[in-house]
Amino acid sequence: MARVEGKFLRLAKAGLPIxxxxxxxxxxxxxxxxxxxxxxxxxxxxILEQLDRLGIDKICTFSFAGVNSDFTLGNDLVAQAVKEYPxxxxxxxxxxxxxxxxxxxxxxxRRKMGLKGIKLICEYQGTTTGRTDFSxxxxxxxxxxxxxxxxxxxSPQFLDGLADEYPNICFIIGHYAIEYAEVLHKRKxxxxxxxxxxxxxxxxxxxxxxxxxxxxxxSDLTDLDGPFGLAPILYAKVSDEDKRKILGxxxxxxxxxxxx
Amino acid sequence: xVRFFDANCMLGxxxxxxxxxFYTKERLLSDMEYYGISxxxxxxxxxxxxxxxxxxxxxxxxxxNTKSLxxxxxxxxxxxxxxxxxxxxxxxxxxxxxxxxxxFPLQFHFDLDDYCLGEILDVLSNHRIPVIIDYFDSLMPHxxxxxxxxxxxxxxRYPDLPVIVTEFRFRTNxxxxxxxxxxxxxxxxxxxxWLFRAVxxxxxxxxxxxxxxxxxxxxxxxxxxxxxxxxxxxxxxxxELVACMNLRKLMEGVRYG
Numbered sequence: 001m002a003r004v005e006g007k008f009l010r011l012a013k014a015g016l017p018i019x020x021x022x023x024x025x026x027x028x029x030x031x032x033x034x035x036x037x038x039x040x041x042x043x044x045x046x047i048l049e050q051l052d053r054l055g056i057d058k059i060c061t062f063s064f065a066g067v068n069s070d071f072t073l074g075n076d077l078v079a080q081a082v083k084e085y086p087x088x089x090x091x092x093x094x095x096x097x098x099x100x101x102x103x104x105x106x107x108x109x110r111r112k113m114g115l116k117g118i119k120l121i122c123e124y125q126g127t128t129t130g131r132t133d134f135s136x137x138x139x140x141x142x143x144x145x146x147x148x149x150x151x152x153x154x155s156p157q158f159l160d161g162l163a164d165e166y167p168n169i170c171f172i173i174g175h176y177a178i179e180y181a182e183v184l185h186k187r188k189x190x191x192x193x194x195x196x197x198x199x200x201x202x203x204x205x206x207x208x209x210x211x212x213x214x215x216x217x218x219s220d221l222t223d224l225d226g227p228f229g230l231a232p233i234l235y236a237k238v239s240d241e242d243k244r245k246i247l248g249x250x251x252x253x254x255x256x257x258x259x260x
Numbered sequence: 261x262v263r264f265f266d267a268n269c270m271l272g273x274x275x276x277x278x279x280x281x282f283y284t285k286e287r288l289l290s291d292m293e294y295y296g297i298s299x300x301x302x303x304x305x306x307x308x309x310x311x312x313x314x315x316x317x318x319x320x321x322x323x324x325n326t327k328s329l330x331x332x333x334x335x336x337x338x339x340x341x342x343x344x345x346x347x348x349x350x351x352x353x354x355x356x357x358x359x360x361x362x363x364f365p366l367q368f369h370f371d372l373d374d375y376c377l378g379e380i381l382d383v384l385s386n387h388r389i390p391v392i393i394d395y396f397d398s399l400m401p402h403x404x405x406x407x408x409x410x411x412x413x414x415x416x417r418y419p420d421l422p423v424i425v426t427e428f429r430f431r432t433n434x435x436x437x438x439x440x441x442x443x444x445x446x447x448x449x450x451x452x453x454w455l456f457r458a459v460x461x462x463x464x465x466x467x468x469x470x471x472x473x474x475x476x477x478x479x480x481x482x483x484x485x486x487x488x489x490x491x492x493x494x495x496x497x498x499x500e501l502v503a504c505m506n507l508r509k510l511m512e513g514v515r516y517g
Contacts (some may be wrong), residue, residue, distance in 0.1 A: 012483070013261060013296050015490030015499075037433045040461035050457060053493055198454070200481050201280040222456040231487025235295065 008243045012234035019056030022248030027195040027218025033062035050226045062119035066094025079113040092117035097132045116260045117147035130154040142166040145259040149174045151236045156183045163187040181209040193218040201243035203236035216251045265504035266300035268451045268474030271322045273304035281478045299328045332360040338375050346383040359511040366397040372410040390510040392423035408435040415430035415443035427452045449474040452483045459492035468498035
């Protein structure tokens with residue numbers, strides 16, 4: 001792959017914010033608290049400071065509390081953040097796999113508050129997506145052309161089946177992986193997030209298997225540091241055109257197509 | 261532009277090699293140029309995975325006649341026919357101008373207690389040779405396996421010994437903060453410190469002098485650590501310290517005389 005020293009690489013080396021480009025982080029957390037570690041600067045102010053420092057226009061976000069604590073508390077925090085920063089924060093509703101009776105009422109309540117997507121993260125809730133019957137959620141999301149980002153979808157075959165059965169849902173693979181390359185080729189409604197592409201050459205490896213138009217940038221901030229997720233794309237030995245798609249154009253297209 | 265001195269680079273064939281990565285000096289030098297890293301501390305993979313005795317010699321071979329690459333030697337609790345006594349190793353280090361030591365407690369299954377490492381740490385401390393304690397374990401990639409209690413014990417037993425800890429703070433920082441608070445001689449290398457605004461947080465809670473830039477090339481993508489320093493909301497002077505000056509100062513503090 002050619003080494004292209006373009007605009008994004010120059011900005012990264014100089015530590016300058018990205019300007020005059022659309023940058024949307026497709027995978028972020030808010031809430032400021034998590035049991036596993038202390039989150040410094042974890043409130044909205046601290047997040048926005050970093051977004052401005054990096055040149056990120058918007059984040060798609062879900063809560064920490066939703067991961068492994070009271071998901072409704074977490075969704076409250078997200079709804080509040082969307083209300084305060086509607087131009088910077090796209091909110092997602094996190095569901096807990098162990099509360100099936102509350103899924104649809106919670107989605108309905110949050111949709112009315114402007115939350116556009118759904119976050120699943122069953123591995124932190126003692127189960128897996130494959131073992132959980134989320135069919136009411138899929139039906140709800142399919143009728144409304146919603147986005148579902150999942151920490152882990154399980155086998156490529158499982159995700160392929162869902163993408164086929166629910167063609168109006170935009171399925172986002174929440175963390176960096178290359179095992180879904182065939183599904184990404186085959187299904188228009190499946191996208192790969194770059195979140196935690198931390199091993200040597202991960203981005204280049206992914207783009208050898210998957211078209212850049214199917215990849216969206218995600219950092220996991222405020223779980224992980226923003227530049228930790230952004231820099232692998234800025235420094236990657238791929239074209240600026242591909243970087244542009246990954247950094248924001250693809251996610252904007254997804255959001256434009258989301259009816260919710 | 262900030263100058264970067266990488267505290268955590270490896271050369272040589274390693275066990276879990278991933279396609280697309282590399283293990284040769286030529287590729288490392290080419291990548292250092294691409295990423296804007298001007299110097300690097302090097303250990304050979306054999307010194308982490310098989311034998312420090314053989315690995316240290318290979319480290320010297322890889323770094324010889326290359327000004328931008330500096331050797332690090334790995335120590336094991338000494339056992340006849342496997343490793344030389346610490347004093348002998350340090351005399352050899354002086355001969356080859358090696359100014360940093362490294363320990364892999366998980367890879368080689370030893371702990372940091374006095375009965376195990378006292379002889380080595382006595383010698384390193386006497387010479388002010390900084391020691392990197394590396395909790396890398398190639399088969400356990402995600403958890404924090406750092407034995408913070410032992411690290412704190414070492415720092416307290418040897419207050420003049422610069423101690424640098426690396427690896428697996430991915431999902432924890434509470435013990436890290438407490439350890440840094442209690443031990444002024446404890447430093448942290450950045451290649452696995454990935455938490456939100458961690459560089460700024462540590463610079464504010466403690467000092468920029470406590471952080472060292474490192475990438476863990478060629479296993480990890482160097483851009484992660486580069487981005488965390490380049491985009492950290494700290495002063496240019498602090499960036500310079502984290503990126504290269506802290507490491508250089510520690511190496512210059514070695515007393516071989």
